[in-house]
Each structure stands twice: as structure tokens, then as C-alpha cells.
Amino acid sequence: MIRYLLRRAWQSALTLLLSTVVVFLGVRALPGDPALALAGEDRSPEALEAIRHHYGLDQPLPLQFAQYVERAVQGDFGVSIRTGTPVSSMLTTALPVTAELSVLAILIAAVLGVGAGVLAAVRRGHPAEWLANGLALVGLSVPHFWLGLLAILYLSVATGLFPASGFVPLLQDPVDNLHHIVLPAVILGTGLAAIIMRQTRSAMLDSLSSDYVRTAKAKGLRPRAVITRHALRNSLIVVVTIVGLQLGGLISGAVVTEQIFGLPGFGKMTIDAVFQRDYPVIQAVVLLTATAYIVINFFVDLLYSVIDPRIRVTGDPA
Amino acid sequence: MTTVERPGTASGLLGAPVLEIRDLSVSFTTEGGTVSAVHRVSLDLAPGEIVGMVGESGCGKSVTAMSIAGLLPSSARISGSVRLRGTELVGTRESVLRRVRGKEIAYIFQEPMTSLNPVLTVGRQIGEVLQVHERMSRPAARARAVELLSLVGIPSASKRVDNYPHQLSGGMRQRVMIAMAVACGPKVLVADEPTTALDVTVQAGILQVLRDLRDRLGTTILIITHDLGVIADVADRVVVMYAGRVVERAQVTDLFAHPLHRYTAGLLSASPTPGKHAGTARLQEIPGLVPVLSSQPDACTFADRCPAADSQCRDSAPPLEGVGTGTALGAKDHLAACWHPCPAPRTQPEETNL
Numbered sequence: 001m002i003r004y005l006l007r008r009a010w011q012s013a014l015t016l017l018l019s020t021v022v023v024f025l026g027v028r029a030l031p032g033d034p035a036l037a038l039a040g041e042d043r044s045p046e047a048l049e050a051i052r053h054h055y056g057l058d059q060p061l062p063l064q065f066a067q068y069v070e071r072a073v074q075g076d077f078g079v080s081i082r083t084g085t086p087v088s089s090m091l092t093t094a095l096p097v098t099a100e101l102s103v104l105a106i107l108i109a110a111v112l113g114v115g116a117g118v119l120a121a122v123r124r125g126h127p128a129e130w131l132a133n134g135l136a137l138v139g140l141s142v143p144h145f146w147l148g149l150l151a152i153l154y155l156s157v158a159t160g161l162f163p164a165s166g167f168v169p170l171l172q173d174p175v176d177n178l179h180h181i182v183l184p185a186v187i188l189g190t191g192l193a194a195i196i197m198r199q200t201r202s203a204m205l206d207s208l209s210s211d212y213v214r215t216a217k218a219k220g221l222r223p224r225a226v227i228t229r230h231a232l233r234n235s236l237i238v239v240v241t242i243v244g245l246q247l248g249g250l251i252s253g254a255v256v257t258e259q260i261f262g263l264p265g266f267g268k269m270t271i272d273a274v275f276q277r278d279y280p281v282i283q284a285v286v287l288l289t290a291t292a293y294i295v296i297n298f299f300v301d302l303l304y305s306v307i308d309p310r311i312r313v314t315g316d317p318a
Numbered sequence: 319m320t321t322v323e324r325p326g327t328a329s330g331l332l333g334a335p336v337l338e339i340r341d342l343s344v345s346f347t348t349e350g351g352t353v354s355a356v357h358r359v360s361l362d363l364a365p366g367e368i369v370g371m372v373g374e375s376g377c378g379k380s381v382t383a384m385s386i387a388g389l390l391p392s393s394a395r396i397s398g399s400v401r402l403r404g405t406e407l408v409g410t411r412e413s414v415l416r417r418v419r420g421k422e423i424a425y426i427f428q429e430p431m432t433s434l435n436p437v438l439t440v441g442r443q444i445g446e447v448l449q450v451h452e453r454m455s456r457p458a459a460r461a462r463a464v465e466l467l468s469l470v471g472i473p474s475a476s477k478r479v480d481n482y483p484h485q486l487s488g489g490m491r492q493r494v495m496i497a498m499a500v501a502c503g504p505k506v507l508v509a510d511e512p513t514t515a516l517d518v519t520v521q522a523g524i525l526q527v528l529r530d531l532r533d534r535l536g537t538t539i540l541i542i543t544h545d546l547g548v549i550a551d552v553a554d555r556v557v558v559m560y561a562g563r564v565v566e567r568a569q570v571t572d573l574f575a576h577p578l579h580r581y582t583a584g585l586l587s588a589s590p591t592p593g594k595h596a597g598t599a600r601l602q603e604i605p606g607l608v609p610v611l612s613s614q615p616d617a618c619t620f621a622d623r624c625p626a627a628d629s630q631c632r633d634s635a636p637p638l639e640g641v642g643t644g645t646a647l648g649a650k651d652h653l654a655a656c657w658h659p660c661p662a663p664r665t666q667p668e669e670t671n672l
Contacts, residue, residue: 215433218425229438309484
């Protein structure tokens with residue numbers, strides 16, 4: 001198990017390094033000279049040269065990369081071209097918002113999706129299944145932004161149940177924080193909940209008709225034990241895979257959701273940076289997103305081995 | 319194969335039956351219409367008896383077995399009666415059946431790989447039965463699981479108890495299934511093709527475990543198989559099923575010595591016997607397939623595949639009765655549902671050494 005963990009950690013580190021290279025080169029490959037963009041009115045060769053020297057752009061690429069990595073490891077992602085504030089401090093304010101939104105959305109989606117999926121499989125052919133299937137179809141086909149607008153219209157503007165926009169940091173006022181973020185999280189989680197529901201339902205239908213469930217029934221276990229301990233536990237491996245794959249969609253969904261609800265998160269920061277060609281910010285955002293992917297995938301892999309003992313053994317190099 | 323007097327035979331037939339199946343019929347409603355899977359099956363199981371049930375695939379053996387403890391899906395329509403020491407099980411509430419399953423009537427299934435839960439340790443899966451029926455604590459159930467594993471002949475059981483099914487061999491897994499089935503000391507053990515997925519050598523071991531259980535714990539065993547060799551090896555009595563009906567019922571020695579029903583005779587000549595088929599003699603197959611019946615006709619369902627069938631066979635269903643009486647080998651508890659039973663001694667050229 002320890003060897004498996006070490007091997008996975010090493011693989012993750014390698015992937016992270018590679019994605020750093022790609023991000024670095026990708027930003028350098030963008031059309032346009034950053035020095036030109038920074039120079040503003042004064043485009044004399046001397047001024048451009050001074051800017052290039054200031055930002056280290058006159059150095060050879062490998063050296064630039066080494067310096068970039070060295071600074072990034074220390075948490076220094078440079079200074080925003082647009083605002084002049086350090087990118088790292090922008091990240092520390094934006095990241096918690098997005099992290100909270102995503103984690104909450106995943107939790108809501110997992111609880112709703114797994115619950116509805118199990119219900120739909122167990123109550124096959126009953127109204128409960130039709131309802132769950134219908135809701136899943138809506139969740140899958142209705143885009144986030146429209147659902148978000150509807151929610152603002154009916155739950156915020158008309159009834160005032162939830163604030164329409166804005167954010168309060170978690171540490172400042174946890175209750176108010178939750179009040180602000182729960183609606184965006186639900187909206188962001190709907191698509192994922194629908195996908196989880198459908199996957200759970202089909203995985204449950206499979207395992208409910210499996211031989212080991214027949215064995216569990218033949219042992220005289222209660223339906224609840226048969227469903228949770230035997231059928232659901234075996235279905236979770238499929239569900240975890242799907243959730244892992246869908247997290248990319250969740251991150252891009254977060255960008256849109258934050259924009260609609262005016263949350264000062266990662267998504268809003270990214271959109272602003274792209275419009276303003278704020279290269280250091282884009283670079284940091286892409287790198288952090290890639291890191292998030294890698295870390296999440298690492299945890300998904302870990303979760304596999306917790307759920308399914310067969311993976312633990314195959315993970316050990318024989 | 320030499321036949322010895324089995325301890326269960328004599329005592330078994332004298333005791334009151336543990337399980338009485340009367341006129342059990344099962345049909346399924348499918349999208350393609352109704353399918354009659356089992357038709358008016360009657361069978362008594364005496365204490366400590368091993369009864370074999372044979373027939374080709376699709377003869378209704380497994381459906382009969384599953385219906386005993388109400389394990390069929392809700393699409394099944396069941397009529398007739400199954401009594402466990404006098405208590406009716408057909409149509410009984412689920413909560414009552416749950417107390418019977420695993421405790422009074424236990425099952426062993428064909429595929430030990432897929433029949434065990436891949437994500438739980440074998441100790442946990444065995445312990446589960448004890449926790450439910452014997453109200454044992456988890457540690458106590460685990461300790462008992464170790465004992466059960468050694469009872470079914472698993473070496474270093476205290477280590478194996480924490481293994482997952484994929485870490486065990488096929489034969490070991492089937493032993494785990496058996497340990498799980500006998501955990502609460504059931505009166506009746508239903509073994510549905512317990513050795514079909516296993517190597518021949520492993521098969522012998524598993525059958526030995528079943529025999530031991532009967533001898534030591536007095537468990538009644540219903541063993542379902544299409545392998546006549548298994549029947550000859552362990553069973554005291556045999557029930558031959560065809561297209562959902564019992565077509566012949568006899569002591570195992572009587573059946574092998576003198577099959578009455580043409581279907582049984584066909585099955586016997588379709589299975590190889592040591593010595594006989596080593597040379598050039600071809601095995602005889604039964605032409606055709608088991609029919610899928612939407613309803614049970616008033617005719618012999620084997621008529622279409624039977625060499626001896628005539629108009630009587632196609633016009634009325636033969637009752638299961640003691641047609642063997644009066645012949646040299648016929649015993650009084652040897653029944654067959656056939657209008658034209660095989661004459662005794664059997665006319666087929668080779669028929670001895672089984």
C-alpha cells in the first residue's frame with residue numbers, strides 16, 4: 001500500500017512538472033509581445049529593452065523557465081499587469097471562494113445523485129423512478145446559467161430567500177457565508193448530480209441482479225443491508241470514476257456560476273484576466289487548475305483502493 | 319464406482335420429512351408472454367438425506383431450488399406448497415422468509431467467484447449471517463468464521479478469514495460459500511451446481527465436504543447438477559427433471575441400474591463411463607432441445623425427442639407413478655412419468671458398471 005502511494009505520488013509530481021512546462025511554453029507561444037503590451041505609449045526600442053530586461057524576457061527560455069519554477073515553488077507568481085498586485089495575493093482571496101463553491105457543489109451532487117440513483121434502482125418501475133429520471137433529464141439538459149438566472153429571479157429577487165450576489169468569507173461569518181454560497185453550489189451541482197444519479201442507478205441495477213446480491217438475500221439479510229453493504233458498495237467504484245472525470249466540467253461550470261452570482265472567485269478572476277491579456281494571472285490560473293486536477297485525481301485513485309480491495313493488490317508491482 | 323450403503327439412506331427415509339414440496343408450479347411473466355418453468359413438482363426431503371436433482375439446462379432445476387426459500391424475482395408466479403417441518407413457506411411474508419433463509423435453509427451457488435461479494439473479506443461475509451441470525455457481535459462472528467473455515471477444510475483459517483475472495487482459489491471460494499451456508503447449522507442445504515465451475519480434483523474435495531457435513535451435522539442436502547457423475551458420487555436419491563416436470567424419481571442405485579424414463583436413459587447414454595467409452599464407442603446424444611413452454615400441455619413434454627413416443631404420449635400427460643414394480647430391478651419407490659418405460663433389464667448394449 002505504501003509503495004503504491006509513493007508510486008502514485010511520484011507520477012503526480014511528474015505530471016505536474018510536465019504541465020508546468022506546457023503552460024509556460026503555451027503562454028510564450030501566444031501571439032503578441034508582452035513588452036509591447038506593457039510599454040503603452042512609449043514604444044521606443046530603449047523602453048522595450050528596459051521592460052524586457054526588467055521582466056527577464058531577454059534571457060534564454062530554459063533560464064526563464066528555471067526562474068519561473070523557482071519563484072512559483074515559493075508561491076511567487078509575479079505581478080498582475082492589470083492591477084499591479086502580486087498574483088499570489090489575488091489567488092489567496094479568490095481560491096477559497098472557488099474551493100468552497102466546488103466542494104459544496106460536489107457534496108450536494110453526491111448526496112442527491114447517489115440517493116436518487118439508489119432510489120430509482122430499488123424502486124424500479126415505480127413513480128419514484130420516473131421522478132428521479134425526469135429530474136436527472138432536466139438537470140442534464142438545462143444549462144447552468146439559465147438555471148442560475150431562474151434561481152436568482154424566483155428565489156432571490158421575488159422572495160428574497162437568498163442573496164442574489166456577493167460573498168462573505170467563511171471565517172468572517174459562517175452562517176452568512178453559507179447563505180450566500182448555497183444557492184450557487186446547488187446550481188453548479190445540478191448537472192453533476194444528474195450524471196451521478198444516472199450512473200448510480202445503472203450500476204445499482206447491475207449489482208442488484210448480481211450473484212453476490214442473490215447470495216446476500218439467500219443469507220436472510222435485511223433489504224437495507226443488501227442494498228447498502230452489498231449492492232451500493234460495489235456500485236460506488238463506478239460513481240467515483242464518473243465524479244473524477246466530471247470534475248473538469250465542474251471547474252468550467254464554476255467560472256460561469258461565479259460570474260452569474262457575482263462571486264469573487266477563481267472563475268471571475270480568470271475571465272477578467274483573459275479579457276485584459278494579463279499573462280502572469282492566466283499562467284498562474286492555468287497552472288493551479290492543472291494542479292487541482294492532478295491532486296483530485298490522486299485522491300480519486302486513493303478512494304478506489306479504499307472502496308475496492310482488488311485495486312490495492314494490482315497496484316502493488318508484482 | 320462401487321455403491322456402498324449410505325448412512326443417510328435408511329435412517330433418512332424413516333424420519334418425518336424436513337421439507338415437503340407439493341405440486342409446486344412456477345411461471346414467469348415476460349415480455350414475450352408467460353413461461354411455465356416448473357410444473358407440479360412434488361418432493362420430500364428426509365433428515366440427513368442427500369437428494370440429487372438432474373436435468374439439462376432449462377429444465378427448471380434452479381427455479382425449483384430458488385422457489386423453496388422464496389428467492390425468485392417478483393415476476394415469478396408460484397403455486398403449490400413448500401413446508402419446512404410443517405411451516406408453509408409459499409406466500410409467506412418476507413420477514414418470516416428472511417428468518418428462514420440462511421438459518422433453516424441455506425444456499426450454495428454455482429460460481430463462487432461472482433457469488434461472493436468482491437469488496438468484503440470472507441470473514442465478514444461469513445460473520446454477517448451469524449450477526450443477523452445468531453445476534454452475535456462482530457468479533458464473536460469473526461472468531462466463529464475462523465472455526466467454520468477450518469471445518470470446511472481451509473488451511474490456516476485464521477489468516478484466510480481476512481482475505482478477499484479474489485485472493486482465494488476457486489475451490490477455496492466454494493469452501494467459503496459452504497462455510498457461509500452452514501454457519502447457522504441449517505436443516506436444509508440447497509447446492510445449485512456447486513461443482514460445475516471447478517476442476518475435477520477440486521470437485522471431489524467439495525463433494526467430500528458436503529458428505530462430511532451430512533454425516534457430522536445431519537444436514538439435508540438438495541444438490542442440483544447436470545452431472546450424473548456428481549449424483550452417483552454423493553446422492554442417496556435422484557429426481558430427474560425435464561421441461562419443468564419431475565419425470566423420474568428413484569434411489570440412486572436403482573436409477574443407474576435401471577432407468578425407466580426414456581429421458582433418463584438418454585442422459586445416461588450421453589455421459590461417458592470409464593472403460594466403456596475409452597475406445598471407439600460414440601456417446602449418444604439426445605436429439606433436439608428442451609422446449610420453452612408457455613403453458614403445460616396435456617402430453618408428455620419429452621415426446622418430440624423420444625424414440626418410443628406414440629399417439630398416447632402426445633395426447634395425455636403420463637402421471638408420475640411406480641411403473642417399475644414387478645420387474646426384477648424395480649423398487650417400489652422408483653417412480654417415472656412415462657407411458658412406455660424402458661423394459662428391464664435395459665435393452666441398451668452397455669448398462670452395467672455405474
